[in-house]
Amino acid sequence: MKKIALTIALLCSASLFSGQAAANAFVDGEDAVSYRQAAFQTIRFNLVDINDMFRGNVPYDLERVQRRAEALAALTQLPWEAFNIPGADHASGKVKTALWQNLDDFNSRGDKFAADAAALHEAAQAGDRRQIQGAFREFANNCKACHDNYRAD
Ligand code: HEC
Numbered sequence: 001m002k003k004i005a006l007t008i009a010l011l012c013s014a015s016l017f018s019g020q021a022a023a024n025a026f027v028d029g030e031d032a033v034s035y036r037q038a039a040f041q042t043i044r045f046n047l048v049d050i051n052d053m054f055r056g057n058v059p060y061d062l063e064r065v066q067r068r069a070e071a072l073a074a075l076t077q078l079p080w081e082a083f084n085i086p087g088a089d090h091a092s093g094k095v096k097t098a099l100w101q102n103l104d105d106f107n108s109r110g111d112k113f114a115a116d117a118a119a120l121h122e123a124a125q126a127g128d129r130r131q132i133q134g135a136f137r138e139f140a141n142n143c144k145a146c147h148d149n150y151r152a153d
Pocket residue numbers: 033036037038040041043044047092093094095099106109110113139140142143144146147150151152
């Protein structure tokens with residue numbers, strides 16, 4: 001949590017005090033790396049909490065699942081922009097070079113991931129536990145599939 005708070009603080013101070021009129025939301029490729037890594041961390045927290053409820057590690061609470069799914073539907077739209085700004089391919093992210101050679105495939109995986117999160121959100125709103133669990137499984141399959149291809153160890 002500390003790392004996320006720090007990242008957000010850094011992002012705020014960079015945009016408030018840099019005085020630069022950037023053409024995009026980021027001052028440079030390193031900003032883009034911080035932004036997308038912070039987004040992935042927040043995605044992970046929300047995913048793990050739903051997973052813990054289905055595993056019985058914490059009590060199942062539909063309202064809490066709905067809140068997490070709503071967050072995921074928004075958060076899963078965030079990282080992709082930060083892979084597509086000029087200079088992103090030369091920044092320090094933990095990314096395989098295959099990502100930059102297959103950016104279209106990567107972006108469409110990002111779209112599918114966000115669409116699966118929207119479907120999870122919809123299922124959560126409808127409230128049927130088995131349907132939510134199915135949508136959650138489908139959603140969670142995206143992580144490893146993409147990491148195996150494009151995330152560096
Ligand atoms: C379409 C591809 C893709 C999908 C889908 C995806 N990730 Fe990632 N993820 C990446 C890439 C690429 C990185 C490396 C980013 C970097 O370091 O710049 C990453 C990094 C991360 C990180 C490390 C962030 C940091 O602080 O360095 C976490 C945690 C993470 N992902 C969690 C998840 C979880 C959980 C899911 C599924 C719910 C998921 N990701 C789905 C591509 C993806």
